[in-house]
Amino acid sequence: MKTDRIYLLFLLFIFVSCNKMPEIDNNTMLDGDQIFDISLVQPERFLISARYPTPSALQKDIPVIIAAHGYTATTFEWDELRDYADSTGTFYVSQVLLGGHGRSYEEFRKSTWKDWQASIRDEYKKLSRLGYKNIYLAGSSTGCPLIINLIQDGFFENLTKPKKIFLIDPIVISSNKTLTMVNALGPVLGYTSVELTDGEQGKWYVYRPYETLKQLMKLIDLTRKELQSGIRLPQNTKLKTYKSTSDGSADPVSAVLIYKGMKHADGTPVEVEMVDSKLHVFTRLRGRDGVTEKDKALQMKTFKEMEQAMIHP
């Protein structure tokens, strides 16, 4: 009888866990139904295809970089690169909002990694069809495996080829190894949460539904396997990976897998630079606490390198 009760309690625990819903503060959290990513309201401020839908011949020659943010983040993650580009006037930044992101917990929960990727595909196709000649791609964290998958998928075959791809702190192996057990633990946990700083409030989802963690695991596992088999970049497309040597989100070994798994079209190795940083996505400093001068210098050095690669390819 006692054993039966224990089983019943256990089943009840599983049932309750499966139906867990986080307590969302609509007034302060991106997860709620009041705060959305601003690019949904004003796409012309973020997407070059919306800002310059009929580019002049001169504009078509200006390098444009499509910047894809990471899991649970928003366009905010690439604001500083856009500010840098605005200050130099040498290139455009098209900040895409990944599908399912920047909206609400429920929309995020229902989204798949292919939904996340769709906005990168859409913007790339638009820019290519509008005649932009110098298209670049930048990914941070989960933005990177989404871009790698585009290459593997042959997405660029009938489009203008990207000149160069920049991967910032790509995730192929998660630092949190519990993610590998998400299929078993996910339904019990329901969701996980993260602590945000005051400056990050409303810019990142606080809650991570296990369904999306499963999608993340699916994406990075697929990417790892694709890298294992080998990925060739399109003709004349270059790639550089920047990876923090200490990173609590994307394991630094992700850079090793990309270096071993990707090659230029001519078979030469892709570039990789391990950077002395403990920040995940070290190019995003806004909203963080305790940013050092060294962090700022590293961010600026990286932006300058990206700019130089675009204006002197």
Add this chain to the structure above:
Amino acid sequence: MKKLSVIIAFILSFGYSGAQSAGLYELNAGITAQKTQKLYWENGLGVDFTSDFLFGKRIHLKTALITSRLGSAFRSNAINQESFTLGADWRFFSRKPLQIFTGFNAGYFMAHYDDPEFDDLANSSPLVQLDAGLIYRFAFPLSLSASLGYNFITSNGEQGPGTLFPLFYQFKLYYRIK
């Protein structure tokens, strides 16, 4: 399906008749295959020893050396890595052909990143593992086991080699040497 069931029943009954080992000690060696959850196949060799003085062959001492070079990294871009372990199992139903075991392993893990750019990354770690599973001892000198294991030391992006994951499955096909 019915045919398969008859074959399995035949093998099991055949195995049962000669499963008990009469020798003072027993030495098994053979192939160890390991699949890490969401990562690589790593294969290699293992040895298992027991004796009457080890609680009537209930305790088995074991060692294994596995590498991804003989698994996922064979002709692929996977990372080359090795694990060496020493450990001991406790066998339940040790006189039966089908036994349950649970054990503890300690050892060493090493990965090779093949480029100086990655010299600052951790590439080795001690191993501390628990595992549990089933083993079937056939009448002919072979045994087959399957187990689930857990690595207590893994990496977190700040410490430890990145391809040291927690959960793994092991399969062993051993030949009874003595």
